Amino acid sequence: MHPTRLINPLYSKTLLLLFFAAILLAACSTNKTQPQVVIYASVDQVYAEPVLKHFEAQTGIKVLPIYDVEAAKTTGLVNRLLAEADHPQADVYWSGEFAQTILLKQNNILAAYQSPDAQDIPANFKDPQGFWTGFGGRARILLINSDQLKPGEEPASIFDLLDSRYPADRIGMAYPLFGTMATHAAALYAQSGPEEAHAFFQSLADRGIQIVDGNSVVKDRVAAGDWLFGLTDTDDACQAIQRGAPVRVIFPDQGPGELGTLIVPNTVALIAAGPNPQQGRALVDYLLNLDVEDQLVQSGWSQFPLRPVKSSPQCYADLNIQTMQVDLEQVYLQTETAKEDLSEVFLR
Amino acid sequence: MESKSTKALKQILLAGYAFLVSGPLLALFWNLAGAIFEHTISYADLLALFSARKLILLLNSLALAGSVAITGMVLGVIAASALWVKDFRLARILRWLLLATVVLPPYLHVLTWTSLFDRINLFLAAQDMPELPFGGWLGSWWVQSIAFLPIAVLVSQAGFDLVGKELVEAARLQRPDPAVLKKIALPLAAPLVLAAGGLLFLLSLMDYSIPYIFGKNVYALDIFADFSAHNQPGLALLNALPLALIALPVVLLTLGGIRTLAISAQRADRQWAVSPRWPGWLRGTQIIVVLILVIAALAPLVTLIRMSGSPGDLANSLANGSQESLYTLSTALLAGLICLPFALAAAQALANAGRANPFWWLLTLSCLALPPALVGIGQIALWNHPLLQGVYGHTPIVILTDIARFTPLAAVLLASQERRSDPLLRDAARLFQKNPAHGWLRVRLPLLGSGLLAAASIVTVLSAGELAATLIVIPPGQATLTLRIYNFLHYGSPEAVAGLSLFLVLVVLLGSLITLTLFEKRSSLLRIPVKILK
Numbered sequence: 001m002h003p004t005r006l007i008n009p010l011y012s013k014t015l016l017l018l019f020f021a022a023i024l025l026a027a028c029s030t031n032k033t034q035p036q037v038v039i040y041a042s043v044d045q046v047y048a049e050p051v052l053k054h055f056e057a058q059t060g061i062k063v064l065p066i067y068d069v070e071a072a073k074t075t076g077l078v079n080r081l082l083a084e085a086d087h088p089q090a091d092v093y094w095s096g097e098f099a100q101t102i103l104l105k106q107n108n109i110l111a112a113y114q115s116p117d118a119q120d121i122p123a124n125f126k127d128p129q130g131f132w133t134g135f136g137g138r139a140r141i142l143l144i145n146s147d148q149l150k151p152g153e154e155p156a157s158i159f160d161l162l163d164s165r166y167p168a169d170r171i172g173m174a175y176p177l178f179g180t181m182a183t184h185a186a187a188l189y190a191q192s193g194p195e196e197a198h199a200f201f202q203s204l205a206d207r208g209i210q211i212v213d214g215n216s217v218v219k220d221r222v223a224a225g226d227w228l229f230g231l232t233d234t235d236d237a238c239q240a241i242q243r244g245a246p247v248r249v250i251f252p253d254q255g256p257g258e259l260g261t262l263i264v265p266n267t268v269a270l271i272a273a274g275p276n277p278q279q280g281r282a283l284v285d286y287l288l289n290l291d292v293e294d295q296l297v298q299s300g301w302s303q304f305p306l307r308p309v310k311s312s313p314q315c316y317a318d319l320n321i322q323t324m325q326v327d328l329e330q331v332y333l334q335t336e337t338a339k340e341d342l343s344e345v346f347l348r
Numbered sequence: 349m350e351s352k353s354t355k356a357l358k359q360i361l362l363a364g365y366a367f368l369v370s371g372p373l374l375a376l377f378w379n380l381a382g383a384i385f386e387h388t389i390s391y392a393d394l395l396a397l398f399s400a401r402k403l404i405l406l407l408n409s410l411a412l413a414g415s416v417a418i419t420g421m422v423l424g425v426i427a428a429s430a431l432w433v434k435d436f437r438l439a440r441i442l443r444w445l446l447l448a449t450v451v452l453p454p455y456l457h458v459l460t461w462t463s464l465f466d467r468i469n470l471f472l473a474a475q476d477m478p479e480l481p482f483g484g485w486l487g488s489w490w491v492q493s494i495a496f497l498p499i500a501v502l503v504s505q506a507g508f509d510l511v512g513k514e515l516v517e518a519a520r521l522q523r524p525d526p527a528v529l530k531k532i533a534l535p536l537a538a539p540l541v542l543a544a545g546g547l548l549f550l551l552s553l554m555d556y557s558i559p560y561i562f563g564k565n566v567y568a569l570d571i572f573a574d575f576s577a578h579n580q581p582g583l584a585l586l587n588a589l590p591l592a593l594i595a596l597p598v599v600l601l602t603l604g605g606i607r608t609l610a611i612s613a614q615r616a617d618r619q620w621a622v623s624p625r626w627p628g629w630l631r632g633t634q635i636i637v638v639l640i641l642v643i644a645a646l647a648p649l650v651t652l653i654r655m656s657g658s659p660g661d662l663a664n665s666l667a668n669g670s671q672e673s674l675y676t677l678s679t680a681l682l683a684g685l686i687c688l689p690f691a692l693a694a695a696q697a698l699a700n701a702g703r704a705n706p707f708w709w710l711l712t713l714s715c716l717a718l719p720p721a722l723v724g725i726g727q728i729a730l731w732n733h734p735l736l737q738g739v740y741g742h743t744p745i746v747i748l749t750d751i752a753r754f755t756p757l758a759a760v761l762l763a764s765q766e767r768r769s770d771p772l773l774r775d776a777a778r779l780f781q782k783n784p785a786h787g788w789l790r791v792r793l794p795l796l797g798s799g800l801l802a803a804a805s806i807v808t809v810l811s812a813g814e815l816a817a818t819l820i821v822i823p824p825g826q827a828t829l830t831l832r833i834y835n836f837l838h839y840g841s842p843e844a845v846a847g848l849s850l851f852l853v854l855v856v857l858l859g860s861l862i863t864l865t866l867f868e869k870r871s872s873l874l875r876i877p878v879k880i881l882k
Binding site for chain 1: 573
């Protein structure tokens with residue numbers, strides 16, 4: 001017998017079998033007969049997915065979403081949209097905040113579209129030319145561990161992060177370079193001026209308060225009692241409340257003449273020259289519908305609807321608060337400066 | 349002598365390798381050139397690369413990466429020396445179990461070790477003993493070392509496997525076993541041990557997630573922060589250059605060992621017919637390191653099982669992630685298989701001592717050193733064209749991105765395997781083959797089989813766990829299991845994260861089991877013709 005024949009060609013057969021099985025599996029996961037719309041969503045998948053499924057069921061338009069992940073530090077989908085500028089793949093961009101959306105407008109990624117469903121949204125939450133529209137806001141709040149801080153000991157302002165009553169190693173916030181914490185920092189730069197805002201963050205860094213990986217970690221640390229309090233978002237705080245953690249929410253800077261609490265709206269925009277413009281507009285209309293804003297309040301993603309809705313926000317009884325009066329475009333204009341500046345302060 | 353058609357095929361595959369792996373890098377350099385030409389990157393941006401702050405971050409990164417690489421090499425050598433002497437089943441099971449933990453998100457490694465140290469410290473506190481320090485740089489070093497340890501052990505084991513049987517047996521007649529280990533085995537295994545150190549150095553240098561969770565800043569995070577602030581891929585590439593310029597010489601120095609080895613290595617069979625007699629201190633150290641390995645492999649799994657809640661929760665998580673699981677499995681498997689011919693062609697170029705050899709090493713290592721998010725951006729620049737819409741926007745782009753990221757690694761692994769295949773068998777194949785394809789399928793492919801399977805397995809496993817580049821290129825409406833895990837991670841749903849991660853590990857283990865079974869069958873079948881030909 002030829003010696004090499006003793007070698008069973010098991011490999012080549014197995015490899016070929018695996019190859020065709022994998023192709024079959026990959027092929028099974030595509031279906032293109034329905035009308036479709038592509039959405040890039042920088043919103044937590046658990047909140048966005050039910051909304052998009054409902055749109056699918058209602059219109060028969062297949063939604064092809066891509067969700068951002070926090071690990072990409074908000075650079076994922078925005079950079080993808082910028083890189084795809086010559087040949088856009090997406091029809092709609094839905095963001096959990098506004099600065100990145102305005103960045104896309106400045107880079108000519110967005111198309112102007114004034115949705116009929118957005119007429120009752122306040123003008124300060126809409127782009128005057130219709131390149132983006134805000135809806136379903138969240139707020140930046142102080143989350144307190146109620147076992148650790150009794151009434152009267154609680155902070156009332158974000159500037160209490162500098163108060164020596166609270167040990168620096170037991171209070172904190174997320175890195176002000178990514179996500180809504182970066183937007184909050186840019187808002188402070190816009191409101192107080194770069195010098196004052198820089199001095200505030202420099203003092204926080206000098207004091208050595210805890211800086212962690214994202215708002216959800218802030219929530220976890222406070223809920224576990226490792227921290228007395230931390231700066232985070234209302235949706236994260238709501239998760240801790242719903243899980244029965246000993247926490248309480250303080251809306252900061254509510255005194256006369258104080259800054260007020262920053263509201264961060266969701267934003268939605270139509271992509272210029274997207275592959276399915278008609279379906280894209282239908283999805284934008286749907287997302288800006290009052291019912292969706294209500295649905296987002298019910299799900300716990302939004303606590304500050306920009307219009308009166310039927311449902312009461314989960315976790316929060318009284319939302320009659322003083323909000324930070326800041327122009328969203330001005331906040332965007334400070335974003336790059338703030339990030340560059342704060343990289344110098346916090347990345348050492 | 350090779351036929352013209354064989355040579356042409358090799359050249360085509362080599363060109364394909366160069367295009368697939370360096371395409372994103374070239375696209376980014378093109379972007380950088382455009383940005384400089386249009387003055388969107390200024391002299392101030394260039395000067396900022398040399399700031400004191402960046403220098404300190406760079407030094408932090410180098411110190412961390414250096415310590416992780418040294419730890420990996422030391423633990424890898426000790427573990428490999430313990431697992432080398434006997435071909436016992438536990439060693440092989442442990443090897444694949446360790447490989448499966450490579451796909452776990454870094455967060456889970458941090459969680460596992462933080463909770464383990466918390467328990468140890470609670471115990472120590474109850475005994476009035478001082479607590480073990482854990483956190484900050486120390487935590488970053490330990491968790492990175494453990495997270496990358498499987499790679500160090502696997503590559504170091506490959507190094508020990510290459511030590512010639514004849515040399516060991518001859519030396520054992522003259523000297524005691526510890527001296528054989530010190531004077532023969534270690535120097536011969538050193539090139540691959542150093543290569544393991546080089547790979548760990550590179551992986552640590554590129555990873556910001558673990559130090560970030562421990563509140564420590566490294567240079568890779570600064571690249572990301574800069575990218576987030578400016579959204580300019582060219583500038584991000586510029587920022588990554590200092591890291592690459594420092595990393596490349598270090599890695600070239602360590603991987604240089606592979607080149608020597610690849611050119612000079614002999615075929616190895618089983619060693620240590622009679623069990624060695626180690627001194628007590630070495631045996632003790634080996635036991636401790638193997639215990640660390642067992643804990644490193646099992647602790648994350650135990651953590652996942654504890655976190656995944658009730659069987660109902662687990663079933664729910666798996667049902668919700670079934671579509672993503674299928675997608676991940678198919679794309680990762682295709683990437684692992686398709687990369688093989690390209691990796692093999694590159695491996696031959698890496699193993700040959702020709703004039704082009706340094707070029708192929710430089711190209712391979714440069715592509716390995718590119719931050720993953722930038723690979724994704726480069727892929728868009730390369731493939732998002734109206735004529736290529738069948739590729740971009742569809743599943744092929746995910747596979748191509750996995751190939752771009754991990755084929756260089758497969759090429760490096762296959763480079764050592766390439767010269768390990770017995771020249772006698774190759775010569776015999778040339779004599780007896782009906783045509784080159786016949787010789788390839790019947791002899792060359794089975795001879796390279798273990799290396800090909802190892803390379804395909806590693807590329808498949810790493811592709812299944814890939815996040816940053818996949819997010820940039822994933823087709824609309826699709827998601828991988830890793831993307832879903834990270835989504836739940838942010839939402840704070842530990843049961844879902846644990847359930848899906850456990851499923852990912854099980855899929856990898858199952859794949860490993862199949863690979864192991866194939867390997868066993870092939871080995872036993874291969875021995876017969878080897879004996880006849882010899």
